[in-house]
Amino acid sequence: MPQESAITPELRALVGKEFPPTTWEVNKGDIIRFAQAIEDPNPLWNDEKQARRSRYGGLIAPPTFPASLLNEGMMNLLFDTPTPLKRLLNGGNELEWYQPIRPGDRITVTGKLANLREGEGALGRTLFLIFEITYTNQSGEAVARGRNTLVRY
Amino acid sequence: MAEQIFYEDMEAGQELPPLVKHPTTRQLVKWAGASGDFFEIHYDKDFAQAQGLKGVIVHGWLTFSFLGQLLSDWMGEGGWIKKFRVSYPGMNYPGEDTVLKGKITRKYVQEGEHLVDLEIWAENPRGERTTPGKAVVALPHRKETVG
Numbered sequence: 056m057p058q059e060s061a062i063t064p065e066l067r068a069l070v071g072k073e074f075p076p077t078t079w080e081v082n083k084g085d086i087i088r089f090a091q092a093i094e095d096p097n098p099l100w101n102d103e104k105q106a107r108r109s110r111y112g113g114l115i116a117p118p119t120f121p122a123s124l125l126n127e128g129m130m131n132l133l134f135d136t137p138t139p140l141k142r143l144l145n146g147g148n149e150l151e152w153y154q155p156i157r158p159g160d161r162i163t164v165t166g167k168l169a170n171l172r173e174g175e176g177a178l179g180r181t182l183f184l185i186f187e188i189t190y191t192n193q194s195g196e197a198v199a200r201g202r203n204t205l206v207r208y
Numbered sequence: 209m210a211e212q213i214f215y216e217d218m219e220a221g222q223e224l225p226p227l228v229k230h231p232t233t234r235q236l237v238k239w240a241g242a243s244g245d246f247f248e249i250h251y252d253k254d255f256a257q258a259q260g261l262k263g264v265i266v267h268g269w270l271t272f273s274f275l276g277q278l279l280s281d282w283m284g285e286g287g288w289i290k291k292f293r294v295s296y297p298g299m300n301y302p303g304e305d306t307v308l309k310g311k312i313t314r315k316y317v318q319e320g321e322h323l324v325d326l327e328i329w330a331e332n333p334r335g336e337r338t339t340p341g342k343a344v345v346a347l348p349h350r351k352e353t354v355g
Contacts, residue, residue, distance in 0.1 A: 089242045092235070092238040092242035094229070094235065095280075097280055097281070099280070099285065110286065117276060117280070118276035118280060118289050119273040119276045122243045122273070123244055125244050142259050142260065143247070144249075144268075144296070145268035145269065145296055146295060146296060147268075147293065147295035147296060148268065148269060148272050148293065148294060149291070149292070149293035150291070151291045152288070152289055152291070
């Protein structure tokens with residue numbers, strides 16, 4: 056039976072287009088609260104006194120901290136995708152780190168919908184949306200890059 | 209902080225000390241607040257079931273974060289995660305243990321860095337790998353510390 060593609064022309068047109076940047080001011084409290092949510096007691100992201108004696112000389116963000124540095128345009132597209140497939144799951148996450156994020160950093164989050172893929176899987180008809188994200192600090196240096204796969208089914 | 213490990217002592221096939229986490233619905237709410245992910249499948253059972261799920265599920269990013277804890281506990285302050293990734297072919301449910309595991313697959317020096325490749329994954333209590341992934345970690349080596 057012929058089926059309408061889950062990749063609508065409207066969605067197709069968004070591939071490769073950069074979302075407007077979102078900038079986050081990272082506070083000490085954001086890092087500690089994030090570590091507390093993981094229930095990860097590592098002093099590097101919980102205890103400033105101990106972290107000061109480490110090679111980093113102070114608190115740094117835990118490895119998955121970019122999860123909290125959302126880009127608004129990306130989030131809007133995620134929850135309001137122009138596709139007939141309405142259910143949503145996280146398919147995968149990838150992070151590449153170049154330098155730590157520290158309290159006081161201003162991180163600008165840029166990115167795009169890099170790719171779309173349609174398939175049939177355990178969930179039935181499935182659409183994969185692949186997003187590429189760059190996290191840049193106040194000095195204009197990339198601190199991390201991410202690649203997230205979202206699943207519509 | 210745990211004792212520092214060194215590149216010289218690593219070997220392909222070595223396993224990381226497993227980490228057991230016990231995510232609860234309370235933790236999922238904490239995670240939602242800290243990460244800004246307020247998708248209802250993580251705290252609204254009716255919503256989750258209407259989406260065809262068994263019940264609320266653990267955020268993939270939270271399980272990924274548990275794997276971040278596994279790696280940073282193991283590698284110590286001197287280690288650095290260069291890259292890591294996971295996919296989510298299975299679900300983790302609050303109220304169930306999530307066991308985080310890892311294994312070294314390769315060690316090598318590249319552009320002056322001492323690196324190990326790892327296979328990492330999360331298991332549910334039925335032993336299913338719900339969250340398989342890979343990581344590349346840079347480790348200190350003894351010469352650099354002594355010198």
